[in-house]
Amino acid sequence: MTNGFFARLKAGLARSSRNLTDGIAGVLTRRRLDDAALDALEETLIAADLGTRLAAQVVERLRQERFDKEATEAEIRGVLAEEIARTLTPAEAPLAIDDDHAARPFVVLVVGVNGGGKTTTIGKLAKRFKGEGRSVMLAAGDTFRAAATEQLTIWGERVGARVIAGPAGGDAAGLAFDALAAAKKDKADVLLIDTAGRLHNKANLMAELEKIVRVLKKADPAAPHAVLLVLDATVGQNAQAQAQAFGDMVGVTGLVMTKLDGTAKGGVLVAIAEAFKLPVHFIGIGEGADDLRPFAAKDFARSLVGLESPEG
């Protein structure tokens, strides 16, 4: 991992960690790690969207190991990062594209609630895969939102990927099927399918999503090879319900967390990674085509608690 990469990630996450860092600094003015200090620490973690249970768990570990000891700022941050990274490390897995796959393309379905950043993420993924020397095709499966097709088409032009689109309000499943046929014909390596944002508690919309998967399987029983759930970093504890519902309906295989360049800390990712054993493939740290980074548990955890570059 290059220094250049870490610098970019850190720049993106710097704002995320600022409040958390301030909180820890406040804790440390007490010097001794007593009940009050631990309480303050727990609140800091809660404010990072870690949730009450995980925050309590992390703090409990600190209590057992360091209670009433004097601790330096670096020590506390280290233990915090370690604890968070411990939960996140199993989730650190790149999106493995099977290039030897007999029946190309490798089909990636992108799902999530409205406004999470699905279309932008697809644009960034297309750029990345193209950069890795793969041929990429895009399917404008969001036939509901006004001008969603136009948005994806512009991304296709930017990164040089063919976009399969249908009429507004058309059948998304049919479009996905056609796109898969076109991608096979073109011998595309990767097909990225956009979908309309939908709230996970809308049964009819979730059924439509399930239909897309069903129809894809008719053309290729192994498709979709990956189902990515896009989560907005500003989301709170409801993200867990989203992971559950999308997972149940279309078998989510991995996560992308977007908008980590704001002050939102995305702490709910820790709970999701733990509860659903889902890998986190990428994080989004800006609106540009290059602002998509592979997820690195240790970097994420250390950046989150305001620590400098990882050792080694």
Added chain:
Amino acid sequence: MRLENRLFESLSGHLADIFDRLKRKGALSEDDVNAALREIRIALIEADVALPVVKDFVNAVREQAVGQDVLRSVTPGQMVVKLVHDHLVATLGGGPGDSGALNLNVVPPAAVLMVGLQGSGKTTTAAKIARLLQAREKKKVLLASLDVARPAAQEQLATLARQIGGASLPIVAGERPVAIAKRAMDTGRREGYDVVILDTAGRLHVDEPLMHEIAAVHDAARPAETLLVVDSLTGQDAVNLGKAFAERIDLTGIVLTRIDGDARGGAALSMRAVTGKPIKLLGTGEKLDALEPFHAERIASRILGMGDIVSLVEKAAETSDRAEAEKLARKIEKGGFDLDDLAAQLAQLRKMGGMGGILGHLPGVAKVKKQLDQANIDETMLKRQAAILSSMTKAERKNPKLLNASRRQRIAAGSGTTVPEINRLIKQYQDMALMMKRMGKLGQKGLARHGISALMPGNPTRH
């Protein structure tokens, strides 16, 4: 697994459990109040209310609880529910003037500026507001997109304008946001529009150049309304977001979107507390007519899972006979509430749809429903109580003190019930009579409400 239980169980369930514990105790100790508030704190955090807001909220409720002698009140559980609920409504801004109406009372065209993070729902909300103003107030509305950042964002708004049969500002490629805002206002003036809605690019509140730009747009358009659009799925970051936008531009209100999701909407409380601005509108669906005025009572109930108590009270007022109530009120002033009156109250309860109908309006109903499905206890209880009362003599109903042990045995045999059931009914009557004597001074209005709720142990009373 505890996590999953916690996760998908509603806040309603949480609080129902807490208050169930409170209700089962005869008296409420200070430790109980603290325990309840601890649970409320956790529940609010899990509902995504931001931590600083949770702290203020819990402290304020604790202060009120102590000041109002909760520990000595007749039904402490009710008292705590009421304090939590009332304070939540107050924080959400349930003042009478806070109706959610947009204030467009300026020399036309009135500008409405939409701001917020990426993906919060600004563009869809802009079109929904335009549709509402066109349809309901017959306003001539111009939609203009200042979003030059997201690909096809301007086309999206133009498409939505067509869908609602409205107008959108022609797109000029390469034009900057401030220039678009000025052109939109000029067009609005020249072509006689009543309202110009300016949609803007989503921006992070820490993005200094973009925050500067939105301030410049605000200066150029001098909007009558500047609405911060916030996703109701938002977590703890709501405080940072709300603070930053409120500091940089003169917000006039909040629009909360995706309220049709299953998030508990704690962001509503955070935004209201942090910005001090009213929540004006709620986005309730993907369709362009899915926009509703904000009701603090309803959102408070959603966050707390209280059910629609307001409508229960209204229903009670509707159903109770006015003259009858006045007669009863006079009787109560003299301390003469008897078992005939209790029988009348029970009859009124049945008229309101029985326990099942009423429970639909009450807090913790999710929890109760499960039990109701298993055994129809409550409906049966109402019927049995009616039977007990009708097995009494007229004299006994007028003067319950007559009811000695042998009379109670006779009534039990006559009504097909048991003596303990009769004892419970008498105890209920005595509690009720005591309470009614106390609130006799509240008059008929108070009576109609308390008369009903006193029949339902554990339900909050309202003033």
